[in-house]
Every structure is written in C-alpha cells, then in structure tokens.
Amino acid sequence: MTTVTIIGAGNMARGIGTRWVGEVEQLQILAPTAEHATSLADELGGAATAGSADDPIGGAVVVLATPYEGAVDFVEKRGRDLTGKIVVDITNPIDWASFDRLVTPPDSSAAREIAARLPGDVAVVKAFNTTFAATLVNGAVSGQPLDVLVASDDEAAKQQVTTLVAAAGMRAIDAGPLRRAQQLEHLGFLHMALQDKLGSGFASAVKIVTP
Ligand SMILES: NC(=O)c1ccc[n+]([C@@H]2O[C@H](COP(=O)([O-])OP(=O)(O)OC[C@H]3O[C@@H](n4cnc5c(N)ncnc54)[C@H](OP(=O)(O)O)[C@@H]3O)[C@@H](O)[C@H]2O)c1
Numbered sequence: 001m002t003t004v005t006i007i008g009a010g011n012m013a014r015g016i017g018t019r020w021v022g023e024v025e026q027l028q029i030l031a032p033t034a035e036h037a038t039s040l041a042d043e044l045g046g047a048a049t050a051g052s053a054d055d056p057i058g059g060a061v062v063v064l065a066t067p068y069e070g071a072v073d074f075v076e077k078r079g080r081d082l083t084g085k086i087v088v089d090i091t092n093p094i095d096w097a098s099f100d101r102l103v104t105p106p107d108s109s110a111a112r113e114i115a116a117r118l119p120g121d122v123a124v125v126k127a128f129n130t131t132f133a134a135t136l137v138n139g140a141v142s143g144q145p146l147d148v149l150v151a152s153d154d155e156a157a158k159q160q161v162t163t164l165v166a167a168a169g170m171r172a173i174d175a176g177p178l179r180r181a182q183q184l185e186h187l188g189f190l191h192m193a194l195q196d197k198l199g200s201g202f203a204s205a206v207k208i209v210t211p
Contacts, residue, residue, distance in 0.1 A: 005059030015136025
C-alpha cells in the first residue's frame with residue numbers, strides 16, 4: 001500500500017479520491033482553501049486527511065488536481081518538497097478565453113512544462129487527463145470500466161500508478177513516454193469539445209476497444 005497526496009479539492013480530487021481512498025494507506029487532500037480539503041476528506045472518509053496547500057506533503061505519489069496554471073504555481077513553490085516523489089499531472093492546459101487551443105507551446109505539453117520546473121529526481125507521470133471527474137466517481141460508464149491512459153519516462157513510477165489504477169477497478173493503458181502527454185492533452189481537449197455535439201454532459205469516457 002502506498003500513500004497519496006492530492007493537491008486540490010475540486011471535481012477531479014473527488015473523482016480520483018473516491019477511486020483510491022480504499023486502496024491506499026493515506027490519502028491526503030491539500031488545497032489553498034483548507035475547508036474545501038476538510039469537506040472532501042470528510043466526504044471520502046477512511047484513509048482521507050486534509051490540510052492546506054502549504055502543509056508538509058505526506059504522499060509518495062502526489063496528484064496535481066488543480067488547473068494547469070495552479071499546478072505550475074504549485075511546483076514552482078513546492079518543487080523541493082517533491083524530491084524523490086512521483087508527481088501525477090492530470091491537467092488539460094486549455095485556453096479558456098478561446099476554448100480553441102492549449103496554452104502550452106506547440107512543441108510542449110503541460111506535463112513537460114511541469115517536469116521542467118521540478119528537481120531531476122521527481123518522476124512525472126501523465127494520467128487521468130482523458131477521464132471526466134464524474135465518471136471517476138462511478139469508475140465506469142455504461143458498465144464498462146474506465147480506461148486511464150498513463151505516460152511517463154520513469155517505468156517504475158508508471159508501474160506504480162498503473163497498479164493503483166488497476167486496484168481501483170479501472171484499466172490502465174501504457175501510453176508510452178512522457179512526450180505522449182502532448183497527444184493525451186489534445187485528446188483530453190477534443191473529448192471536452194465533443195460534449196456539446198454528443199449531449200453527454202461530461203459523463204462520457206474515452207475507451208479503446210480491442211478484439
Ligand atoms: N473536471 C474534469 O472532468 C477533468 C477531467 C480531466 C482533467 N481535468 C483536469 O484536472 C484539473 C482539476 O480540474 P477540476 O475540475 O478538479 O478543478 P476544480 O474543481 O476547479 O478544482 C481545482 C482545485 O485546485 C485548487 N487550486 C487552484 N489553484 C491552486 C494552486 N495554485 N495550488 C494548489 N491548489 C490550487 C483549488 O483550490 P480551492 O479549493 O482552494 O479553490 C481547487 O480545490 C484541471 O487541470 C483539469 O484540466 C479535469
């Protein structure tokens with residue numbers, strides 16, 4: 001069993017927290033508004049604890065469940081406290097003003113920008129950016145377990161996140177090295193942009209069907 005810290009106490013923290021709270025030794029929720037963290041930890045129960053975003057980071061695995069800009073801000077402030085940990089970037093770096101592009105440089109990704117701001121011994125894993133928060137609360141859509149696409153340059157870190165994803169009843173798919181985060185972020189954006197056309201209200205899932 002491992003320990004997990006989730007930075008942020010919003011929709012994705014609820015989704016991932018719901019899936020993982022029964023699978024980990026400790027699930028620490030940290031958010032700038034400590035009451036949001038407390039309220040989510042109370043809702044999740046079990047191994048969940050709460051604190052502010054300035055508190056000591058207890059988890060060996062740290063999920064950045066904040067807007068992209070907040071994740072950059074967090075790693076710039078707390079990067080040294082993440083030494084030796086696995087950082088899971090779940091962000092989709094959407095340009096909300098236009099909803100037409102990503103804010104990251106065309107040859108980069110949120111994961112790459114976040115990794116560039118962290119000490120070299122932090123393992124960055126991209127995951128969960130293509131799964132909507134509400135579907136994570138259920139863990140499945142139309143009876144089918146969620147696919148969670150996982151990318152990293154650190155195979156041991158990728159395996160650890162994969163094990164946690166599988167323990168929580170979802171299917172982890174190895175999406176390759178961290179540079180695949182660029183494609184994953186475009187896929188996450190496309191899935192969001194399709195919601196209007198599908199009328200699916202952010203309750204759909206990206207699923208790879210294999211024979
Ligand atoms: N929602 C989805 O379905 C979905 C799906 C895939 C990926 N994502 C990605 O997941 C991330 C989180 O989305 P969400 O829907 O959970 O957002 P959300 O509900 O708005 O929650 C954001 C959380 O981030 C915290 N936060 C903001 N700035 C911060 C900072 N500088 N340092 C630490 N914490 C900070 C907020 O703190 P306070 O509570 O104090 O305000 C809040 O708890 C986004 O990057 C999004 O692109 C979302």
